[in-house]
Amino acid sequence: MKNKKISQSFLKNYNDYKGKKLCGLKFKAQHFDNLEFPTTLPMDLGNYFEYVATGCLPRNGVKPEPKISYVGTKREAMSTPYVRANESAELFKKIKEAYKIEIVDVGLKLESKNKNGILDIWAEMDGRPCIIDLKYSGLIDDKWAETGWDVESLHYKERLLVQAIQYKMLVKENYGLNYDEFDFLFMVFSSKEVHNVKFIRINIDEDAYRVHENHISSIFKQINAMNIEKDFIPYPSINSCSKCPLYSTCEYKSDIPLIEDVYYGG
């Protein structure tokens, strides 16, 4: 493998793989073989919301359509979560006006020597350049989940914040702006309650960029030295195999729980 660049989702999944929380064959299929994995309802809803809000198509390039309930009956109508997603998209447009956000580009692909990423929104807010990442979340007030958006505990949540660091670095590397000349903001909409929205600016310490660059460059070297066809280790489990698109052909799959050893005392 030569010159595989590291995206923030690649980084998260690779860390999961190294922690044996993600099967290596699944990881390879997703990031090297470009196998399209089935989407979940929250992902479909998020894609639909973002499309209606900004006109940006999801990665697969297919226009998201709302789900219809009671098809073929008198009660046929857009399903309630999609009605809410439409209302959230309208609210996004109102927020955009209120903050004087002028969108320059949506779905903007950026890359540098060892990393890449796709910015939801590259914009100017009241004349200042900014990256805005839209989230459509069922965990907007959650403090404990690693993908929960409780603001007080957010600074502990590396899994969410790594995106801000990666994207600010990509903008600097592509456009030559200094970190203090533009912002990164998450705009988080609740998928359960239209009027629960958070607009969060992430302020990043200079050291965090250095740490991230070291991490990315080490993974970039590891990955590009690997034999991608042979070196990934399968980590089967009854749960992950049951949801895996490779299940029907995989020789490592498991249909029963595997015994895990716990050592105590001594």
Ligand code: SF4
């Ligand atoms: S079926 Fe199981 S072992 Fe095979 S790739 Fe999927 S998760 Fe890994």
